[in-house]
Amino acid sequence: MVVGILGGGQLARMLALAGYPLGLNFIVLDPAPDVCAAPVAEHMQGDYDDQALLAELAQQADIVTYEFENVPAQAVAYLADKVAVYPPPQALAAAQDRLNEKTLFRRLGVDTPDFVAVNSLEELQQAMDQVGWPAVVKTRTQGYDGKGQAILKRPDDLAPAWQSLGGVPAIVEAFVPFAREVSIIAVRSTTAEVVCYPLTENSHRDGVLRLSIARPDDPMQGQAASYAARLMKELDYVGVLALELFQADNRLLANEFAPRVHNSGHWTQDGAATCQFENHLRAVLGLPLGSTDAVGHSAMVNLVGTIPAQADVLVNSHAHLHLYGKAPRPGRKVGHINLCAESRAALEAGLKRVLALAGE
Amino acid sequence: MVVGILGGGQLARMLALAGYPLGLNFIVLDPAPDVCAAPVAEHMQGDYDDQALLAELAQQADIVTYEFENVPAQAVAYLADKVAVYPPPQALAAAQDRLNEKTLFRRLGVDTPDFVAVNSLEELQQAMDQVGWPAVVKTRTQGYDGKGQAILKRPDDLAPAWQSLGGVPAIVEAFVPFAREVSIIAVRSTTAEVVCYPLTENSHRDGVLRLSIARPDDPMQGQAASYAARLMKELDYVGVLALELFQADNRLLANEFAPRVHNSGHWTQDGAATCQFENHLRAVLGLPLGSTDAVGHSAMVNLVGTIPAQADVLVNSHAHLHLYGKAPRPGRKVGHINLCAESRAALEAGLKRVLALAGE
Known part of the structure; x- marks a missing residue:
C-alpha cells in the first residue's frame, strides 16, 4: 500500500516513520529540491499544480493525504477525481480561508472571538467600532506561524498594519485576554x-x-x-x-x-x-x-x-x-x-x- | 551522521526507523537485490567480502554496526581498520562459533549445559558418555533459527544426525529439561x-x-x-x-x-x-x-x-x-x-x- 503526501517536510517525515511498521510505503510531492522526508520516502519534485505530476502521483499512490494546508484547492480537486484524498477537500477549503473557517465555527455553535471581514483600510477603520481595541488583523489566506497578521493597539496602527499585510482581503478579530x-x-x-x-x-x-x-x-x-x-x-x-x-x-x-x-x-x-x-x-x-x-x-x-x-x-x-x-x-x-x-x-x-x- | 549496517533485513529497517529521530542517516550493505530496509536506507548491493564496497562503506559511514552475526570476520576486520565498528569484532568472533562461545561462558562463570566439541562421528559417539541422553548436536558455525542442529534421543540417531549436519565441526550439548x-x-x-x-x-x-x-x-x-x-x-x-x-x-x-x-x-x-x-x-x-x-x-x-x-x-x-x-x-x-x-x-x-x- 502506497500513501502519497502533498508536502515533504517534517510532518511527512514523521508520518512515514510511523507508517512503515503498518507495511506502508510513501511518496511525497514537494517543489523543494531537498526535503526532509526524502530519506524515508520517494520524492517527486515539482509544483503542486503540475497536472502531469499529480496524475503520476494518483497512479502510484493508493491514497493521498497532505501535511500542510496551503496546497492549491484545485490541485486537490484534480487529485480527488483520480484517487481517494483524505482529509476531504472541503476541509482543506474551510481551513485555507480564515473568514470561511470562523463563519463555519459560528454556524456550528463553536464560540470564537468577535470578528469582521475587511477588504480595505476604510473597512478596517469601521470594523474597529465593532470588535474594539486591541484587535488582530489577519490575511484571510496563507497565514502560518504568526505570519500574515498584525496587532492593532491604537488608531495609528491601522494604516501600517494594513500596508504590512499587502492590502489583501483580511479579517479583524477582537484580541482575547486569554488565560x-x-x-x-x-x-x-x-x-x-x-x-x-x-x-x-x-x-x-x-x-x-x-x-x-x-x-x-x-x-x-x-x-x-x-x-x-x-x-x-x-x-x-x-x-x-x-x-x-x-x-x-x-x-x-x-x-x-x-x-x-x-x-x-x-x-x-x-x-x-x-x-x-x-x-x-x-x-x-x-x-x-x-x-x-x-x-x-x-x-x-x-x-x-x-x-x-x-x-x-x-x-x-x-x-x-x-x-x-x-x-x-x-x-x-x-x-x-x-x-x-x-x-x-x-x-x-x-x-x-x-x-x-x-x-x- | 551516517550509520552503516551490515545486513539490510528487518533489524536494519527497525534500526533506521528508530534512528531518524536522532538525526541519523543509514546505508545498508547486503547482497540481496531486494532488502526490506531499502525504503528507509541507502542500499549498497554486494557481497560482505567485497573490499571495494567495504572501503566505500567505510568512507561514507561515520560508524558501522551489523544486524546479523554471520558476517565474515575478515570483512569486519578489514572495515574496523578504516572506521569505528561496534559491537567490537571480538564479540562477533565469539558469537560465530558455538565452541568458543560456550568456552567463554564457562571461563566467566556463566553456567551452561554440559558440552563437548566433536569433529567426527566417532568423537560424537564417545562424547555421549559424557553429556548423557538426550542431547543436541549443533554445528559450531552458521546456525540460526533452529537450523544446523539435531536432537539425539538414542544411539541410532547419531549417524543420521552427523550426516544431516554435513560432517562439519560441531558441539554436542546435554539437553536441558528447562522450565x-x-x-x-x-x-x-x-x-x-x-x-x-x-x-x-x-x-x-x-x-x-x-x-x-x-x-x-x-x-x-x-x-x-x-x-x-x-x-x-x-x-x-x-x-x-x-x-x-x-x-x-x-x-x-x-x-x-x-x-x-x-x-x-x-x-x-x-x-x-x-x-x-x-x-x-x-x-x-x-x-x-x-x-x-x-x-x-x-x-x-x-x-x-x-x-x-x-x-x-x-x-x-x-x-x-x-x-x-x-x-x-x-x-x-x-x-x-x-x-x-x-x-x-x-x-x-x-x-x-x-x-x-x-x-x-
Missing part, C-alpha cells in the same frame, strides 16, 4: 469513529509554538472534544484534525483548525498509546483507530533555529529527541524534544532543563 | 555504562521464536543481568547484546548470545521507555543510554509465514503492528505484533486473540 492557549487533537475514521487525545496546553513566542504540555483529565476536555466532533461531522472529516483554542474564564474560543497532524500533537509520539501520525494513517486507510490514552505525563519542546548537542538532550532520563534532518536557521523548526515522566512534578522538574537546552 | 527459556537484552555504552531491559520469557516452535513476554520484577533478573554484564565487560562490548538462557529449577544456563538487537527485544518498541533499536544506536554513537523501564505489561507475537488483515490486528486496543515489507513465505518472519496492557491479566486476555491471529 491559556490549548489545542485538541482529534481523529475521525472512515466509519465516523471519533477519538481525541488529552487536551494540550500551548505556549508560543514570536508566533511560533515553543512548548506543549499534555493535560490528561483537564476540565475543558469535554468542551474541546465536542467542538472538534461537531466540526469533523460537518466536514465529513477523515484523519487527524487539530483545533486551536483560547481559554478565557471557563469558555473556549476557537482560533483556527489545521486539517492535518499538528505540532501540538508531537508529544503523542512518546506519551500516548498510539501517536497522532499512526492514527492519521489508520484513519485515512480505513483501519480501526488506536488508543489515544496518555502514558504518564508528557510535554514537547520545539527546537527553533538551534540543535543542542544530542548527548545534552539524551542524558535527561525519559527525554526523546526528534530531529528533522534540517540545517538550523534562525526561526526554523528543526526538531523537538518529548519529555515523559511518571508524575506532573517530575515532568516539571525535567522540563526546566529541557527548556534551557532549547534556549527558552 | 522456561528467557533472554536478557543488555546495552553497554562506550563509557562502560550498562543497562538491562526486564527479563523476557520466550516460546519457540520449529526452532523459531513465536512469543516473548516481558517479565518486569522477575526473580531471575539479577542473575541474568550479572551474566550479561560479565560477558560485555570481557568483550569490551558496545551496543545491544541478547543473551538467551534456559531456566532449570533456580539456575540459569546460557544457551547463546547475539551481538546485536534481537527478536526477543522487539516488545521494547512499544513497552519500554526507550526501545532496543534506539539504545543500540545511542550506545554505538557514544550517546547516553535511554531508560529501559517497562511501561505497563507487554508481549510480542511473531508473524511467521502469514500476515493477518491489518484491521483484525488493530481492532485490538493497544496492539501495535510491525510489518517488515516482506512477501509471506512458509517459515519466514514477516512481522510482529506488540501488545501492551495495564495489567498482567489484561495482557493475557489480549494475547489469546493476538496469538490466534498469528496462527499460534
Whole structure:
C-alpha cells in the first residue's frame, strides 16, 4: 500500500516513520529540491499544480493525504477525481480561508472571538467600532506561524498594519485576554469513529509554538472534544484534525483548525498509546483507530533555529529527541524534544532543563 | 551522521526507523537485490567480502554496526581498520562459533549445559558418555533459527544426525529439561555504562521464536543481568547484546548470545521507555543510554509465514503492528505484533486473540 503526501517536510517525515511498521510505503510531492522526508520516502519534485505530476502521483499512490494546508484547492480537486484524498477537500477549503473557517465555527455553535471581514483600510477603520481595541488583523489566506497578521493597539496602527499585510482581503478579530492557549487533537475514521487525545496546553513566542504540555483529565476536555466532533461531522472529516483554542474564564474560543497532524500533537509520539501520525494513517486507510490514552505525563519542546548537542538532550532520563534532518536557521523548526515522566512534578522538574537546552 | 549496517533485513529497517529521530542517516550493505530496509536506507548491493564496497562503506559511514552475526570476520576486520565498528569484532568472533562461545561462558562463570566439541562421528559417539541422553548436536558455525542442529534421543540417531549436519565441526550439548527459556537484552555504552531491559520469557516452535513476554520484577533478573554484564565487560562490548538462557529449577544456563538487537527485544518498541533499536544506536554513537523501564505489561507475537488483515490486528486496543515489507513465505518472519496492557491479566486476555491471529 502506497500513501502519497502533498508536502515533504517534517510532518511527512514523521508520518512515514510511523507508517512503515503498518507495511506502508510513501511518496511525497514537494517543489523543494531537498526535503526532509526524502530519506524515508520517494520524492517527486515539482509544483503542486503540475497536472502531469499529480496524475503520476494518483497512479502510484493508493491514497493521498497532505501535511500542510496551503496546497492549491484545485490541485486537490484534480487529485480527488483520480484517487481517494483524505482529509476531504472541503476541509482543506474551510481551513485555507480564515473568514470561511470562523463563519463555519459560528454556524456550528463553536464560540470564537468577535470578528469582521475587511477588504480595505476604510473597512478596517469601521470594523474597529465593532470588535474594539486591541484587535488582530489577519490575511484571510496563507497565514502560518504568526505570519500574515498584525496587532492593532491604537488608531495609528491601522494604516501600517494594513500596508504590512499587502492590502489583501483580511479579517479583524477582537484580541482575547486569554488565560491559556490549548489545542485538541482529534481523529475521525472512515466509519465516523471519533477519538481525541488529552487536551494540550500551548505556549508560543514570536508566533511560533515553543512548548506543549499534555493535560490528561483537564476540565475543558469535554468542551474541546465536542467542538472538534461537531466540526469533523460537518466536514465529513477523515484523519487527524487539530483545533486551536483560547481559554478565557471557563469558555473556549476557537482560533483556527489545521486539517492535518499538528505540532501540538508531537508529544503523542512518546506519551500516548498510539501517536497522532499512526492514527492519521489508520484513519485515512480505513483501519480501526488506536488508543489515544496518555502514558504518564508528557510535554514537547520545539527546537527553533538551534540543535543542542544530542548527548545534552539524551542524558535527561525519559527525554526523546526528534530531529528533522534540517540545517538550523534562525526561526526554523528543526526538531523537538518529548519529555515523559511518571508524575506532573517530575515532568516539571525535567522540563526546566529541557527548556534551557532549547534556549527558552 | 551516517550509520552503516551490515545486513539490510528487518533489524536494519527497525534500526533506521528508530534512528531518524536522532538525526541519523543509514546505508545498508547486503547482497540481496531486494532488502526490506531499502525504503528507509541507502542500499549498497554486494557481497560482505567485497573490499571495494567495504572501503566505500567505510568512507561514507561515520560508524558501522551489523544486524546479523554471520558476517565474515575478515570483512569486519578489514572495515574496523578504516572506521569505528561496534559491537567490537571480538564479540562477533565469539558469537560465530558455538565452541568458543560456550568456552567463554564457562571461563566467566556463566553456567551452561554440559558440552563437548566433536569433529567426527566417532568423537560424537564417545562424547555421549559424557553429556548423557538426550542431547543436541549443533554445528559450531552458521546456525540460526533452529537450523544446523539435531536432537539425539538414542544411539541410532547419531549417524543420521552427523550426516544431516554435513560432517562439519560441531558441539554436542546435554539437553536441558528447562522450565522456561528467557533472554536478557543488555546495552553497554562506550563509557562502560550498562543497562538491562526486564527479563523476557520466550516460546519457540520449529526452532523459531513465536512469543516473548516481558517479565518486569522477575526473580531471575539479577542473575541474568550479572551474566550479561560479565560477558560485555570481557568483550569490551558496545551496543545491544541478547543473551538467551534456559531456566532449570533456580539456575540459569546460557544457551547463546547475539551481538546485536534481537527478536526477543522487539516488545521494547512499544513497552519500554526507550526501545532496543534506539539504545543500540545511542550506545554505538557514544550517546547516553535511554531508560529501559517497562511501561505497563507487554508481549510480542511473531508473524511467521502469514500476515493477518491489518484491521483484525488493530481492532485490538493497544496492539501495535510491525510489518517488515516482506512477501509471506512458509517459515519466514514477516512481522510482529506488540501488545501492551495495564495489567498482567489484561495482557493475557489480549494475547489469546493476538496469538490466534498469528496462527499460534
